Amino acid sequence: MDGTAPKAYDTPAPYENGWAAGSAYDGSAVERWAPEPDKRPGRTAFQRDRARVLHSAALRRLAGKTQVVTPGTRSQVWDASPRTRLTHSLECAQVGRELGAALGCDPDLVEAACLSHDLGHPPFGHNGEQALNEFAEDCGGFEGNAQSLRLLARIEPKRFVRSGRTGELVSVGLNLTRAALDAATKYPWPRGDHPTDPGSRKFGVYEDDRPVFDWVRKGAPGHRTCFEAQVMDWSDDVAYSVHDFEDGLHAGHIDPGCLHAEPERQAVFAVALGRYVPADTDPEELAEALDRLLAHEWWPHGYDGSAVAQARLKDATSQLIGRFCLAAEGATRAAYGSGRLTRYAAELVVPRSTRMECAVLKAVADRYVMQRAEQERLRAAQRVVVAELAQALTARAPEGLDPQFRALFEEAADDRARKRALVDQIASLTDASARSLHARLTGEPMTWT
Numbered sequence: 001m002d003g004t005a006p007k008a009y010d011t012p013a014p015y016e017n018g019w020a021a022g023s024a025y026d027g028s029a030v031e032r033w034a035p036e037p038d039k040r041p042g043r044t045a046f047q048r049d050r051a052r053v054l055h056s057a058a059l060r061r062l063a064g065k066t067q068v069v070t071p072g073t074r075s076q077v078w079d080a081s082p083r084t085r086l087t088h089s090l091e092c093a094q095v096g097r098e099l100g101a102a103l104g105c106d107p108d109l110v111e112a113a114c115l116s117h118d119l120g121h122p123p124f125g126h127n128g129e130q131a132l133n134e135f136a137e138d139c140g141g142f143e144g145n146a147q148s149l150r151l152l153a154r155i156e157p158k159r160f161v162r163s164g165r166t167g168e169l170v171s172v173g174l175n176l177t178r179a180a181l182d183a184a185t186k187y188p189w190p191r192g193d194h195p196t197d198p199g200s201r202k203f204g205v206y207e208d209d210r211p212v213f214d215w216v217r218k219g220a221p222g223h224r225t226c227f228e229a230q231v232m233d234w235s236d237d238v239a240y241s242v243h244d245f246e247d248g249l250h251a252g253h254i255d256p257g258c259l260h261a262e263p264e265r266q267a268v269f270a271v272a273l274g275r276y277v278p279a280d281t282d283p284e285e286l287a288e289a290l291d292r293l294l295a296h297e298w299w300p301h302g303y304d305g306s307a308v309a310q311a312r313l314k315d316a317t318s319q320l321i322g323r324f325c326l327a328a329e330g331a332t333r334a335a336y337g338s339g340r341l342t343r344y345a346a347e348l349v350v351p352r353s354t355r356m357e358c359a360v361l362k363a364v365a366d367r368y369v370m371q372r373a374e375q376e377r378l379r380a381a382q383r384v385v386v387a388e389l390a391q392a393l394t395a396r397a398p399e400g401l402d403p404q405f406r407a408l409f410e411e412a413a414d415d416r417a418r419k420r421a422l423v424d425q426i427a428s429l430t431d432a433s434a435r436s437l438h439a440r441l442t443g444e445p446m447t448w449t
Helices: 045-054 057-064 087-101 107-116 127-134 144-155 178-183 208-215 227-250 257-261 262-275 285-294 307-336 352-372 373-396 403-411 415-428 432-444
Strands: 161-162 169-171
Touching: 045 107, 045 257, 057 087, 057 432, 087 107, 087 227, 087 307, 107 178, 107 227, 127 373, 127 415, 144 178, 144 415, 169 403, 178 208, 178 227, 208 227, 227 307, 227 352, 257 285, 257 307, 262 285, 262 352, 285 352, 307 352, 373 415, 373 432
Parallel strands: none
Antiparallel strands: 161 169
16 A cells, blocks of 8 residues: 555554444444434434534534635735635535545435534634643643534534433533544544654543543544544545635635746745655655646646636646545555445555645645735734633633533533633634624734734
8 A cells, every 4th residue: 555654544454343344334323322213204314413513503603714815804816705614614525425425435424524524623723723722731722623522512502411410401412423423533532642643732532521432432443533534534635735725826825837946846845744744755756746736737827817717727626626536536445345435344545646746735825825924923813812812711701601601611510621611612703703702801902914
């Protein structure tokens, strides 16, 4: 196999713990934390899961959370309607549904996981995630993927059950199936328990959410992600690498002609080596990946915002998505055959050459969009908003909390739990509502460009 080293699913693993494709979606897979009858016969359990995520308030809030290019800023050259976390999630879901179906997964299950994968992102994306993690350091940290599980299983109001200990109503979130929660779990381990890098900041569950996490992972082999989660993860990579590049062109930040100039190419490769590929990767491998893309007739060698240019760019995005997905499908089929691949019966195989091409696209968007000076000034202001908002809520809570989070704060057993309620409140905010609440609580409205 020629998958790259960083991700565990690059090399196919044998079947484990008796999991096999024929029994993938058995009674255990479709079980819910709180048993409930189906309101309308004829729907599958995974169709219900998909519908619950699609109709959730958490998904709608992603419309107000920036993906890469901030809507409405003066830096936009073209009126291109840049993507938000919501549009990214919808596009990721389309990619994942089709790739998963081609490999034998239940398409509704994969789509539900793709729609769910960014639900836990706080305002201002990864920038806000960093600031919120610093605030939450003494109560278990903050990680967008762990927050997604918390939201799906506890925070999003949909189903309540009576506590067997107290008889009080307790939220079980959307009460998705075990397979759906597992498919949405990109990092199936707690903080500090990364399978290969104990210092990694990536994790998928907070300590106080361990009961539902342990239930989700019942019977799962170690730290392995299920096949549907791997499809979701690659679909996420494909969608954001291609569409961030597209948005950068639309906004006028990326000049495709620069990718032929050696100094610019070296700058792009340096970004890729620093963030998107193993540090010991030969830059020549990245150069070959970029050259493969540049050699295609459909590659956007120029962009002037005209209707013809927009159509050509849209064709290029379609070509790239198809290229990346077909490569993964072909390599996985070569390793596992033509049968139905689900749950823990297989590992998604993505050719190393394909990963390099995807990484180069990420690095191009990073270099020309995210690393702009004005973008760094904006990120600095956003970090101030999150940090000062956290301080203000700490000093004034329960003032400033929405009713749902006020109740969690007032019912909390200790300071750690109260702080987690503040974190949940901040994480639920959109970019605009975070700025608004910050201004209301501090009396210091921020200036945004």
